Amino acid sequence: MKKPDVKVVLLGDMNVGKTSLLHRYTERKFKDTISTVGGAFYLKQWGPYNISIWDTAGREQFHGLGSMYCRGAAAVILIYDVTNWQSLAELEERFLSLTDTANHDCIYAVVGNKADLTDPKAQQFQDPDETSEDRAECEEGRTEPQLHKQVPPEDAVSFYERILRYKGLDEKSSLPAGKMCFETSAKTGYNVDTLFEALFDLVLPSILRKRNENQVSPTVDLEECRGANNKRARSSCC
Amino acid sequence: MERDNHQEGEADGVKICGPTSDGNPPGKSCQRSPYLDQVTRPEAEKTENFECQNSVSGQQSTRGPEDATHDNDQSDSGEFVVTMLAKAKLEEQGIGVEGRSSPLLEAGTLESPALASHRDEDVTADSWRQHRKHVFVLSEAGKPIYSRYGSEEALSSTMGVMMALVSFVQSGDNIIRSVYSEEHTVVFLQKGPLVLVCVSSSRQSERQLRGELLYVYYQIISMLTQASISRIFEHKKNYDLRRLLAGSEKILDGLLNLVDSDPSFLLAAVHCLPLASSLRDSLSQILQKAITPNLVFSILIAKNQLLTIVQEKTVIEDTRLEPADVHLLLNLIGASSAFQAGEIWTPICLPLFNPDCYFYAYISYLDPPECTVCLLLLSTDKEAFYAVAECKRKIEEAMVAQNSLNLIAKVQPYSVSQVGVSDLRHFMYKPFDVPDNFRQLTQFTSPEMEAPYSNEEEKMRLLDLYRYMHSRIHSTSRPLKLIYHVAERETLLAWVTSKFELYTCFSPLVTKACAINAITKLLRWIKKEEDRLFIRYPPKYSTTPNPSKTSRGGKSDQQDSTDNGFLSLL
Numbered sequence: 001m002k003k004p005d006v007k008v009v010l011l012g013d014m015n016v017g018k019t020s021l022l023h024r025y026t027e028r029k030f031k032d033t034i035s036t037v038g039g040a041f042y043l044k045q046w047g048p049y050n051i052s053i054w055d056t057a058g059r060e061q062f063h064g065l066g067s068m069y070c071r072g073a074a075a076v077i078l079i080y081d082v083t084n085w086q087s088l089a090e091l092e093e094r095f096l097s098l099t100d101t102a103n104h105d106c107i108y109a110v111v112g113n114k115a116d117l118t119d120p121k122a123q124q125f126q127d128p129d130e131t132s133e134d135r136a137e138c139e140e141g142r143t144e145p146q147l148h149k150q151v152p153p154e155d156a157v158s159f160y161e162r163i164l165r166y167k168g169l170d171e172k173s174s175l176p177a178g179k180m181c182f183e184t185s186a187k188t189g190y191n192v193d194t195l196f197e198a199l200f201d202l203v204l205p206s207i208l209r210k211r212n213e214n215q216v217s218p219t220v221d222l223e224e225c226r227g228a229n230n231k232r233a234r235s236s237c238c
Numbered sequence: 239m240e241r242d243n244h245q246e247g248e249a250d251g252v253k254i255c256g257p258t259s260d261g262n263p264p265g266k267s268c269q270r271s272p273y274l275d276q277v278t279r280p281e282a283e284k285t286e287n288f289e290c291q292n293s294v295s296g297q298q299s300t301r302g303p304e305d306a307t308h309d310n311d312q313s314d315s316g317e318f319v320v321t322m323l324a325k326a327k328l329e330e331q332g333i334g335v336e337g338r339s340s341p342l343l344e345a346g347t348l349e350s351p352a353l354a355s356h357r358d359e360d361v362t363a364d365s366w367r368q369h370r371k372h373v374f375v376l377s378e379a380g381k382p383i384y385s386r387y388g389s390e391e392a393l394s395s396t397m398g399v400m401m402a403l404v405s406f407v408q409s410g411d412n413i414i415r416s417v418y419s420e421e422h423t424v425v426f427l428q429k430g431p432l433v434l435v436c437v438s439s440s441r442q443s444e445r446q447l448r449g450e451l452l453y454v455y456y457q458i459i460s461m462l463t464q465a466s467i468s469r470i471f472e473h474k475k476n477y478d479l480r481r482l483l484a485g486s487e488k489i490l491d492g493l494l495n496l497v498d499s500d501p502s503f504l505l506a507a508v509h510c511l512p513l514a515s516s517l518r519d520s521l522s523q524i525l526q527k528a529i530t531p532n533l534v535f536s537i538l539i540a541k542n543q544l545l546t547i548v549q550e551k552t553v554i555e556d557t558r559l560e561p562a563d564v565h566l567l568l569n570l571i572g573a574s575s576a577f578q579a580g581e582i583w584t585p586i587c588l589p590l591f592n593p594d595c596y597f598y599a600y601i602s603y604l605d606p607p608e609c610t611v612c613l614l615l616l617s618t619d620k621e622a623f624y625a626v627a628e629c630k631r632k633i634e635e636a637m638v639a640q641n642s643l644n645l646i647a648k649v650q651p652y653s654v655s656q657v658g659v660s661d662l663r664h665f666m667y668k669p670f671d672v673p674d675n676f677r678q679l680t681q682f683t684s685p686e687m688e689a690p691y692s693n694e695e696e697k698m699r700l701l702d703l704y705r706y707m708h709s710r711i712h713s714t715s716r717p718l719k720l721i722y723h724v725a726e727r728e729t730l731l732a733w734v735t736s737k738f739e740l741y742t743c744f745s746p747l748v749t750k751a752c753a754i755n756a757i758t759k760l761l762r763w764i765k766k767e768e769d770r771l772f773i774r775y776p777p778k779y780s781t782t783p784n785p786s787k788t789s790r791g792g793k794s795d796q797q798d799s800t801d802n803g804f805l806s807l808l
Contacts, residue, residue, distance in 0.1 A: 034488055040583075041583060041623070057485070059486070061461060064585075068620060
C-alpha cells in the first residue's frame, strides 16, 4: 500500500456537496452523487506525496464515526452551503467537536460551496481541465444565479475565528481567516483547485516532518521489508 | 386465462387477526374463508362498529368477487380506505379494470428514468394513486418516516389515517393485517415502534407483500440497528426518524425497485454468477489468504451477483449468512457506488445475523473505471479500516497475478438454450438439498431472460406470473405441490418437492406430459452443471485475534503476525 503521508478530512452537513467537491477536484467533472454512506477513502497523488482524503457522510446516522475519521488529521475542511444558513450552524453544533481527535497542529478551512447559485463570477467560471463533453452536459443545466445567499463571507470568517478560540489557538500565530475561508462551486469548478492546492501547500510542512520522523522511527515499514515479513514484523512489537 | 384464480380465497373487506399471530413470519397469516370479512374477534358489536368506520358494506361481502369488477360503488371497503389514504376526491373511483395493465407498464418503463423526482410527486394527482405499489413507513406516533412516492410531509395526514386504523384495531386487542378491495391490497406490518404499510395493485399475495415489507424493515434496521430504534422511541415517542434516515431514501427506493424486478427476493435465495468451479475456487483461495484479525466475511461480487463468499470459521459455526442479509448488502452496494477510486468504510447491521450490532463494511471496486467487480469485506472492528484495506491490496495483487479480472470479465449469465430443451423459455430452480453438513447459503439458479421477455414490460409480466405461481404453491389455505398453468401467451409449470422448488416457463402450446418430460431433462442438466451454477462449499478462514496453536499449520499464524505488525504501524 502506498503509505499516505498525511490525512485530510471533509466534514459538513448532508447535501452541502462534499463528495461533489472532491469529485470535481479528482475527476474534473460534476455529476449527480448519491448520499455517501459512512466514509470514503481516497488516496491522492500530489507530486511526490500521497495524501489520503476522507470524504465523510454528512448524515446524522453516521455521526458516531466522525471522530474516527478525524483521528490524526492534518487538515479538516469544514463545508457549508452558501444558500443554507443552517448548514453553517450545523458545522459548529455537530461537526466541530468531531475534530477533537485531529492533530494538535491540524489546520482548518471553512468552505462555502454552491457559490454558482448566488454568484455570477462562480457561475460563469469554466474548469480548464474539464472535457468539452462533460462541460456540455453541465451547461445544459446552467441557469442564471438567482438564489439568495444566506451566508455572507463575514459569517464564515467569524466562524473560523471561533474555531481558533475553541481549539485554544492564538489568532496571531495561526493562519489568518482571509486565507482559510473559501467560496467554491463544485458544479463549475470555481475555486476548487485553489482550495485543495492551498491546503496541500499548507500541510506540506507536516508531511515533511512526518517523513522525517519516520526515518528515525523505530517502527518498521512493511512495504520496505516485503519478504522478510516474519522476522521484522515481530521486531516491531518490541 | 386463469386470472380468476387470483381472487381465490380473497374477499373484499378488512381482515383482522387475533394478537397471537403477531410477529409471525409472513407465511403464517391467519386462515381466511372466502367471501367473508373475517374478524376473528368474538364480540360482534365491536366488529360492526369497525365496519361502520370503514363504511364496509355488508352486502359486498356476500357477493362473489368476480362480479364486482365494474362496480364503482363508493362504499366498497377497501377502496374506501385507499381513497382515504389518497386523500382524493371520491368521484375518482372509477379508474376501471384497465388499470391493471397500466400499473404494469408504469413499473417497467416510467419508474427508472424518473427516479429523482419521486419525492416531488403531487400526492393528490391521479398518477400518484395509480402507482403499482406504494410503501409507507411510519412511527407508532403516526409520524411519517418513508414513502416510496411523494414527500412524507405531503402525506403526513394520510399516514395519520393509517395509524388511526392500526390503533383503532389495536384498542380492541387486535391487529390489523390487511384490507382488500377489488383493485388494491393493503397490507400492514408492525415491527417494534415502526408500522409498515403496502398498498398494492400488483395482485401479489398478502404473504408476498408482507415479506416485501419485512425487507424494507430489515433495510432500515441494517442502517440503524433494532436496538437503537427501540432506544430512540423509548426516549421520545414522537421522534422524527427521518433525521437519521435522511439520505437513505435512495437505498430504500433501490430496494423496492429490486424487490419488484429481482426474483431473489421472492425466492429468498441468492443468485450467484455461473462460474467454472476451478475459477471460483481460485478466487475463494485468494480471499482466504487475505485476512486480518476480526475479519468475518469476504465477498466478491460481479454484475451484482455473487462470485464467491468466504466466512470466518468460529463466527459462523452455528449461524449462517441469510440470503436476506446478502440482498441488503447487494442493495447497499448498488445504492452507494460513490465514485470509482474511493474505498468505502461504513457501519452496517445484518439484521438476520444480529439485529442489534454493527459490522463495519469495506467496499471497493477492483476494476475501475468499469466498476463491475466489487469486493466487500466485513469486520467487527470499527478501527480496522487500514488493516482491511491492506487485505484488498493483497487480493488485488493476487488477482493481477492470476489474471482473474480478465477471466471474470468473460463470465456471462447463461442462456436457456444451453439446456437444450425445446419450448423451455425460462426457469428458476432453488435446491434445498445442501451438499455438506454446514448449512449453506440458500441459492437459486436462473438463465438470462431472453426474447420474448427482453423488454422491461415483458420481464415484469413473466415475474408476475412467477409471483402468481409462487403464491399458489405457498398458499396458506391450500398449498400445492405442482401447478400446470396455461396462461395467455405461455404455459407455466411450478413444482415443489422436499429437494427443490422449480418454476418453469414454456411456449404456449406445450402439453402437460411434454412439460414434465422437459423438466426431467432440465433437472438432469442442472445436476450436471451444479458445480458451475452454485457455490458448492463456501470456504472458511480463521481470523480470531488469538489463533489457537491447534489451527492447522503455520500459515494462518504467519498471516496473523504480519497483520498485527501492520496494525502496530498505525
